[in-house]
Amino acid sequence: MASLLRGAIWRLFPRKGYCSWGTQGKLSQGFVEALKALVGSPHVSTAAAVREQHGHDESMHRCQPPDAVVWPQNVEQVSQLAALCYGHGVPIIPFGTGTGVEGGVCAVQGGVCINLTHMDRILELNPDDFSAVVEPGVTHKALNAHLRDSGLWFPVDPGADASLCGMVATGASGTNAVRYGTMRDNVLNLEVVLPDGRLLHTAGPGRYFRKSAAGYNLTGLFVGSEGTLGLITAATLRLHPAPEAMVAATCAFPSIQAAVDSTIHILQAAVPVARIEFLDDVMMDACNRYSKLNCCVAPTLFLEFHGSEQALAEQVQRTEEITQHNGASHFSWAKNAEERSRLWVARHNAWYAALSLRPGCKGYSTDVCVPISRLPEILVQTKEDLKASGLTGTITGHVGDGNFHCILLVDPEDPEELLRVKAFAEQLGRRALALHGTCTGEHGIGLGKRQLLQEEVGAVGMETMRQLKAMLDPRGLMNPGKVL
């Protein structure tokens, strides 16, 4: 049926004269009419303001607008749009909620931005099997609101209210990953529209099993693919039982070393901590001001524990012993939901708190992740480098996973400062690689880390990735210029 319709559209709007290859600026009127015929006129825009809005994410990467933006309403339309664009050499850029921080939605070669936010239904909820199927426009907050009275929740929580399929595409994680894993661990199946319009179910249509040894892991291939292999049109996600009780805490330390040592000791003691987040003194100061907290301005851990009341008491006692042994002070517990929420809202707003340190500037977030034993040395060294660089920046991190961010503030109109930020980020990336880590724990490669990716995976790794890309996208039209 889909291919019949595709054929009819191509006959209606013959290919010749649709657009130039790698559109960059111009789509022919005929092509725009073909888009409208597929999804309806109200769901296509070529207005400058709309294109501009879709040409950038939250990062400092320069805005590069697509030539048109379309809002498909269902998977059939996505498939037909992909086939139309692919058949005419038009780049395709998937768009979730635009909260990415690596320039993933920039239309570097022009093309059609496919905004998936109108497809926002929760298609299935299987409480007994702890799974749900969502369309690409559903955000993690919307899913959790839907799950509120079900006794279940979805724990992956990037600071922004990102779309769940955007989170699949970037391999996102957040503050709960130390206990519940990242998107890689929480996706059971994906429905993907391949660049030429064919529909793939990565684990087989309708399946939502917990484990499988059936062939290659196609689901894993698309987690972190950053829109370069296909459009994710539905995700089957793993849900978790909502914790019986929760308690959060903050504690301040005399040094970064002491905070990170405590993290390692808590994990070594097998305390099943649900969240363990580090904020340096500059970040803590910014959060105090931005979110009206009253925490000590010092290297700080934000912690959270989940479990039964009895289990919580044990976890809390053990953690207090460990942190006190490492010189912690100002231990403060948040037991009721309101206090806890205030703390985590502040943590999730750390990006905006950092931006408020230099109004008018853009933020650039580094994202290295190292084996946990190497965390103290890289964090201490990074703090020294940051001071020496003269840049304004904060450090915050999901330290339980060995992952941390320097949020660097940069004046986008100052080319010299932009270069210094880039140099700092590259040096930090290389230091992580030297310590057996990765240049990106959760934000992805996007535009800015392609060189580091090459250094990370090596020549054969890159060649294998290029071959996979060429097999799925032989014309190189899916989100070109990203990752590889």
Ligand SMILES: Cc1cc2nc3c(=O)[nH]c(=O)nc-3n(C[C@H](O)[C@H](O)[C@H](O)COP(=O)(O)OP(=O)(O)OC[C@H]3O[C@@H](n4cnc5c(N)ncnc54)[C@H](O)[C@@H]3O)c2cc1C
């Ligand atoms: C304040 C703030 C805090 C953040 N905190 C975190 C954090 O703690 N952890 C973390 O991991 N990230 C964090 N992020 C980054 C961001 O929220 C994540 O990268 C998120 O996964 C992006 O989702 P999105 O829907 O906004 O994707 P977009 O920005 O729209 O797109 C990101 C990439 O995914 C592709 N894409 C989007 N949707 C699809 C789809 N359906 N199919 C195929 N490709 C698609 C795009 O083409 C692009 O390459 C934060 C961002 C902000 C602004």
